[in-house]
Amino acid sequence: MKDSTHTLPAGSPVDSPLSHASSGGTVLDSAYSWYALFIMAVACALSYIDRQLLNLLVDPVRHSLQITDTQVSLVQGAAFVSAYLIAVPIYGRLADTTNRRNVLVAGICAWSVFTALCGRAESYGELFAFRFFVGASEACIIPVCYSLIADYFSAQRMPRAVSLFHVAPLVGSGVSLVVGGLVFALANNVRTLLPILNTLAVWQMAFVLIGLPGLLVAAVVFLTVREPTRSQTTHPKAADRPYTVRETATFIWTRRGFYVRFYLSIGMFAIVILGLPAWLPTFLIRVHGAARATIGFQFGVVVIICATVGILIGPWISSAIFEKRGRSDALLRTAAWSMIAAAICCAAVPFTPDVTSTLAVTAAAVFFFSLPTGIMPTTIQLATPSRMRGTVGAFYTFSSQSIGFGLGPTSIALMTDKVFQDPKMVGSSIAIVCPIASVIACWLLFSSLKHYRRLLEERKANGALNAA
Template sequence: MDESTNASVGKSDATEIFASRVVPAPSLSSQRIVLDSVYSWYVLGILTVSYSLAYIDRQLLNLLVDPIKHSLLISDTQISLIQGSAFIAAYLLASPFFGRLVDSTNRRNVLLFGVCAWSICTALCGKADTYSELFIARFGVGVSEACAFPVGCSLIADYFSARRAARALSILTLGPLLGGGFSLVAGGLVIAFADSVRQHVPEFANLVTWKLAFVLVGLPGFLLALVLLTVREPTRRVALKAIADDRKYTSREAAAYIWARRGFYMRIYFGIGMQAIVALGVPTWLPSFLIRYHHVPPALVGYHFGLLVVTCGSIGVVVGPWVSRLLERKGYDDAALRASAMSMCLMTVACAAIPVMPGPISALTAAACAIFFWSIPAANITVAMQLGTPNRMRGVVSSLFTFFAQLIGFGIGPTAIALITDRIFHDPKMVGASLGIVCSIASAVAVLLIFSALPQYRKLLDDERHVRPS
C-alpha cells in the first residue's frame, strides 16, 4: 500500500490535502453537501445528542444499584458484573465489527440501527425479572452503543473541512460528559415523578421505580431515530492525490496499514488507554476519598463533583482545538499531539496533588484541574487520527481507539486503585493515596507515549509532503 494514503493534519497542509470535491448526497437528496454549512452543524448536533443519549442509557444503572439488588436478590459482585463486565465485554467485541461497517456501508443507517437497538435493550432492562435477563439486556446495550463513536468520527470527516474538523470533533466528544451529567438528572426526575407516571399511564402501573426508570429513559431513543432520518449519508471525501484510492479495504489490508505505522498508532492507542485510567479512576474513587477522609456528606459530594465533571470537562474539550491552533501559528506541524502531551503533563501534576491537599475544597480544585487537562486531548488526538487515515479505514481506526480506551481504562483503572487500598495500605481511608499513585503513574506513562509519538507523526507529515503532487 502506497505511503501516499497518509495525510497531513497541520492546519494549512490538512486544508489543502483534504479539500474535497463537493458532491451530491447519494440517492437521498439531489442537494450538494457543502462543508461547514448550517446543515453540517445540524448533523453534528444530532450526532452529539446520539452520543450523549448512549451515555445516559449506559450510566443510569449506577443510580439504581440498591433497588435492583433488593428486587432481584443479588449480591454486590453480581451487580458489579452487570455494571462492568456485561457492558464492556459486549462493547469491546462489537467495536471492530461496527468499525468495519462504518467503512463499508451507509453510516447513517448504522447509527439508526444502533440507536433503536440500545433503546430497546435499555427498556428491556426495565422488564427484567431475573439476574440473567438483566445481564443479557445490559449486554445488548453494550453491543449497540459501540457504533456511536466510529459513526460520529467518520461522518464529521465528510461534513467538515480540515479547518473545522477539530472543533466539530471537540463538540462530539462532549457527549460522554453531557450524557453522564444528564443521566443523574434523568434518573432523579424519574424517581421523583414515578408515582405520578404510574397513575397517569396504566401500562406502567405494575412497574417498580427502577424498572420504570429504564423504560422511560429508553423511550427517547425512538424519537431520536426519527430525527436521524433527516441526516443524509455524504459521499466519502478523499485526498486530491488519492481519489483513485477511495475503495473498500479488506480486514487484512487495514491491519497491514496500521501495523506498518505501528510506531504511531500503538503509541496513540496505549497513550489514550493510560489517559482513560485517569478519566475513569478519578470519578470512581474521588467521592469515596472525600467521604472517608474529609468526611464530606455524600449528597454534597455528588452535587459538587458532578458539576465539576460537566463544566471543567466541557471547557477542556472546547479549549483543546484552540490550544492546537495556537501552537500551529507558532510553527508546530505536530500541534494536535503536542498540545495533548503538554496537557497530560499538567494532568500528572493535578493527579498527584489530589491526596495531599489539606481540605475537601482544595482536593476538589485539584480534581477539577485534572478533569480539565484530561479533556483537552480528546478532540486533538481524534482529529489527528481521522485526517491522517484513509477514509475507508477511519471507522476501524476509531473503533480501535475506543477499544483500547475502554479496555485499559476499565480493565486497570478502578480495580488497581482498589487493590492498592486493600492489599498495600489495608485502610479504606487511604483510597486518596491509591488514587494519586495510580493516576499520576498512568498520566506520566501517557505523557511519555504521546511525546514519543511526535517524531513518528512528523515523519508521516514529511512523507506526505514528499509525495504530494505539485
C-alpha cells in the same frame, strides 16, 4: 491549501438541513454539516448517559442485588467492554463499506432498549447480560461518527468539529448524574405520574426513564441525516474504493511506530476518564457523607461545565502555544502535557477535607483530562485515508474501551477491596490508579511525536491533507 469544498449538483439547495438530507451530494463545512454534527453529538451524549448512569447507583445496586464493589465494577466494565470489543471491529468495517447512517440508527435503537431492560433486572446475572448488550450496540458510535465527521468537514475545520463532538460524551456523563440524582429526589412524584413504574426500585426506574427516549433520537437520525459523499484522502487520483482488510492492516502495521503508541496511550488515558467519574460520587457519599441526589446534581454540573470548556479550548491552546512555534505535532503535544496536569489533580483527591474542596479538585481534573478528548481523534483522522477511517476509529475505541473500561473502574475497586480492604479508602485507590495511568499515557504520546510528524509529511507529500 486547495479549496476543499465539495459542491452539490446544480440547483440543489444548501441552506436547509432537510434539503441537504435529501441530496446525494456533500458540502464540506456547510450549515448541514454542522447540523449533522449536532445530531451525532446528541446521539453520542445519549450513549454516555446510558452507560454512565450506573456510576451514581453503585450502592443502591450493590445493596439491592447483594453484591460487592468488585462485582459492580464488572457490570460497569467487563460486561460492557467485552461486548464492545467483540462488536466494534464489525462496526468499523461496516463504516468503511456500507451506509453509516443506517448502522447508527440500528445501534441507537438497540442500546436504548437494553438500557431500559437494565431497569427490569432482578438479579446480578440479568443486569450483567443487559449491560453486555448495551455495550455491543453502543460500539457503533465512535467508528461510525468519526467516519461521518471526516466526510462532512475539511481538514481545517475537522479539529473544531471533532472537539465539539467530544463535548457530547462528557456532557452525557454529567447529564446522567444530574438526571439520576433528580430521579432519586423525585421518585415519588415519578411514580404518581407513571404508575407502571410502581413495582421498580428507584435505581431500576432511572434506567427505564433514561433508556426509552433514545428511540426518539433514532427516529431523528433516520429522518434527517443522510450519508455524505466519501472524500478521497489518499492520492488525489486514487479511486474511491473500499480497502481490503489486508490493505488496511498493512497500512497500520507499517506505521506501527505511531499507531501502537497512540492506541496504548488512549487506553491509559481512558482509565482516568472512566475510572475517576465511576468512583468519585461513591467517594463523596462514603467519605464526606454527601446526599446522593445532591451530589449527582453537583458533580454532574461540574462535569458538564469543565468538560465543555476543556474540550472547546483544547484546539485553541494547541494553536496558540505550539502551532505558532511551527510544531506540526501541536495537537499531540497539547494532549501529553494536559495528562500530566490531570495526574496531579487526581492525586489530590483523598486529601480533600470536604465536599466543596473535592469538587474543586475534580473540576480541575475534568478540565485537564477533557483537553485531549477532541484533539486526539482529530490527529488520527488527519493521518488516515477516508476508506480506512472507520476501521482506524474502531481500533481507537477498541483500545479506549478495552483498557479504560476493562481496567479503569475495576482496578480502582480491586485496590479498595483487596489492597486497602476498606470501602472508605476508595479515594486513595483513585489517587493511585489514575495518576499512574496518566503518566504512562503522557510518556507514550511524547515517544510517538516523531512517528506522527513523519506520517503527516507522508500524507502531505501525497496531497492527502489538501484533499481532506
